[in-house]
C-alpha cells in the first residue's frame with residue numbers, strides 16, 4: 073500500500089475501534105449500575121421516579137433528531153451539496169446545544185431540591201438512593217462531556233466543509249465525526265430507560 | 272542529537288528538512304517516534320530501578336534503616352507506578368513496535384502517523400503529570416500502584432493527580448493499539464499473507480486488541496477514584512452503600528489482561544530472535560501465532576484470581592482458578608516451540624540470544640510460580656507475601672525486561688548503523704542474570720516463609736535472607752549499568768553495522784542500514800515466509 077493515497081476504509085476501521093473503546097468506557101458504568109440495581113432494586117425504583125420524565129423524553133427526541141440530521145449531512149456532502157451540508161450540520165450542532173441546556177435545567181432543579189453528590193439529604197437517606205443518584209450524575213455527566221466533545225468536533229468539521237477541505241471526494245472525516253455522534257446518541261438510548269423509565 | 276556526525280550513516284537520521292529537537296518531537300516518522308519512546312521508557316526504567324534499589328536497601332536489616340515508613344510507602348508506590356505504566360506497558364510495543372512493525376509489514380509508516388505522534392505526546396504529558404504528582408499536593412502517593420479503595424479515596428497524598436496521569440497514559444496506549452491493528456490490517460505489502468507475518472508483528476496484533484478492549488475499563492475505574500475523592504460519590508464506600516470489592520473487580524478486569532500487554536510483545540521478540548540465532552525456521556509458526564491470540568482471549572477472563580482472599584463466593588474461586596490454569600496452556604505451547612526450534616539448531620550465543628534464552632528460563636519460573644498463585648488453596652498461603660513480588664518480577668522483569676534488552680541488542684544496531692561490543696554485553700548479561708536470581712528467588716523463599724509484602728519492617732528471622740536479596744539487587748544493578756552503558760557507547764561510537772549480520776529473513780533486514788526515511792525505495796513484494804533464511808536449509 074503506497075503512502076500517498078488516502079485509505080478511507082482504514083480510517084473508518086480506526087474510528088470503529090475507537091468507538092468500541094468508548095462503549096467499553098460506558099460499559100464500566102453500566103456494570104456498576106447492574107450490580108447495584110441487583111442490590112438495591114427498591115431504592116433504584118424510587119430514585120427513578122424522582123427524575124423528570126419530560127426533560128428526559130425531550131432530550132431523547134432532540135438527540136435522535138440530531139443524529140438524523142448528521143446522517144443526512146453525510147449524504148449531502150457526498151452529493152457535493154456544500155450549502156445543504158452546512159445547513160444540516162448547523163441543525164445538529166443546534167440540537168447539541170439544546171440538549172445541554174435541558175440537561176442544565178434538569179440538574180439545577182435537582183440541586184435545588186438538595187439532590188447532588190455528597191449532599192446532606194442523600195447522606196441522610198437510604199444508601200441505595202445515594203448510590204442511584206451518584207450513578208445518575210456520573211453517567212449523565214460523562215455523557216454530557218461526550219456531547220460537548222461531539223459538538224466541538226461537529227463545529228470543526230463544519231469549518232472544514234466551509235473551507236472546502238472536506239468535499240464530495242474526500243469526506244471520511246465528516247463520516248467519522250458523524251459515527252461518533254451516533255455513539256453519543258446510542259449511549260443515551262441506554263441511559264434513558266435505565267434511569268428514567270426503570271420500574 | 273549532537274552526535275549526528277558520529278552516527279554518520281545517513282538514513283532517517285539525516286534526510287529531513289528540519290533539524291534539532293523539532294525534527295524529533297514533531298516528526299511523524301515511526302522510527303523517530305519509536306526512538307523517542309525508547310529513550311523515555313529507558314529513562315523511566317532507570318528511575319524505577321533506582322527506587323527499587325532504595326526499597327531493597329531499606330529492607331537490608333530489620334527496623335528503620337534509610338527512610339521513614341511513610342517514605343517507604345511512597346517508594347514502593349512510585350516504583351510500581353513508574354515500572355508498570357511508564358516502563359513495561361509501553362516498553363516493547365510503543366518503542367520496538369513503532370521501530371520495527373511497519374518495516375516488517377513492508378509499509379512506509381503506520382496507518383495513522385499523526386495519531387502516532389499524538390500517542391507519544393500523550394505519553395509524555397501523562398508521564399509529566401505523574402512526575403508532578405510526586406512533588407506537589409500532599410506528596411507522593413502511598414497507595415501502592417493498584418490504588419485500592421477505600422485507602423486511595425481517603426489518603427491525603429496526591430493520588431488524584433497521579434491517577435489522572437495514568438488515565439492520560441491509558442489514552443496513549445489505546446491510540447497505539449488502534450493504530451497497530453489498522454496498520455496490520457491495511458498496510459501489509461503485497462504477498463504478505465496472514466501466515467507470512469513475522470511473529471513479532473503477530474504478538475503486537477494480539478497485544479493491540481488487549482490494549483483496545485481492556486484499557487477503557489481502567490480509564491473509567493480511575494475516573495471513579497478521582498470523582499470519589501473530589502465529589503464523594505460513595506460508589507465504593509461501604510458506609511454509603513457502595514462496595515470496595517467492586518473496585519477490585521474493575522481494576523483487575525483491566526489489569527490482568529494488561530499483564531498480557533506486558534508479556535506478549537516480549538514473547539514476540541523471542542519468537543523472532545530464537546530462529547535467527549539457531550539457524551532454523553521457527554517450529555510451529557501457526558501455533559505460536561495462534562497462541563498469542565489465545566493468551567489474549569483467555570487472559571481476559573481470569574482477573575478474579577487476584578481476589579481469592581477478599582470474600583468471593585466459592586464457586587467464583589473455583590471458576591477463576593480453573594480459567595487461570597487454562598491460560599498456562601498457550602504459554603506452554605510457546606515455550607515448547609521455542610525449545611523445539613533450538614533442537615539440533617546451530618546456536619550462536621550472541622547477546623540477543625543470551626537474553627532470549629534467559630527469558631525462556633525466567634519466564635518459565637515466573638509462570639510456574641503463577642500456577643501456585645492460581646490455585647486458591649496455595650494462594651491463600653502466599654497471598655500478598657514476598658512470594659508474589661518474586662513471581663511478578665520473574666514474569667515482568669525476567670520475562671519482558673530481558674526481552675526488552677534482547678530486542679535492544681538485536682534491532683538497535685540496525686537503526687544506528689553501529690553496534691555495541693560483544694564482551695561487555697555478555698559480562699553485563701551474566702551479572703544481570705545472577706543478581707536477578709539471587710534477589711528474586713530469595714524473595715520467593717521469604718514469601719513462602721511468611722514475609723508479607725509492602726511492609727516496612729519484618730521479624731528478625733527473615734534478616735539473613737533479606738540481606739542476601741539486597742546483595743542480589745546490587746549485582747543486578749551492576750549488570751544493568753554495564754549493559755546500558757555498553758549499548759549507549761556502542762550505538763554512537765561502535766563498529767559499523769551494515770548488511771544483515773544476524774542473517775534474519777524478516778523485511779527489516781532487507782533494507783539499508785540505518786533505514787531511509789520512507790523505509791523502502793520501492794514497495795516490496797513478499798514471496799516467502801519470515802523465517803526462511805539462508806542456512807536454514809532453504810536456498
Ligand code: HEM
Pocket residue numbers: 319320323324326327347348350351352354355358359415416417660664667668672724725726744747748
Ligand atoms: C533492579 C530492579 C528492581 C528492584 C531492585 C525491584 C525491587 C522491588 C521490591 C523490593 C518490591 C517490593 C515492594 C513491596 O512489596 O514492599 C518491588 C515491587 C514492585 N516492582 Fe520492582 N524491582 C525492580 C525492577 C522492577 C521492574 C523491571 C518492574 C516492572 C516491570 C517492577 C515492578 C514492580 C511492581 C509493579 C511492584 C509492586 C509494587 C507494589 O507492591 O505496589 N520492578 N520491586
Ligand SMILES: [Cu+2]
Pocket residue numbers: 526527530573574576577
Ligand atoms: Cu492476574
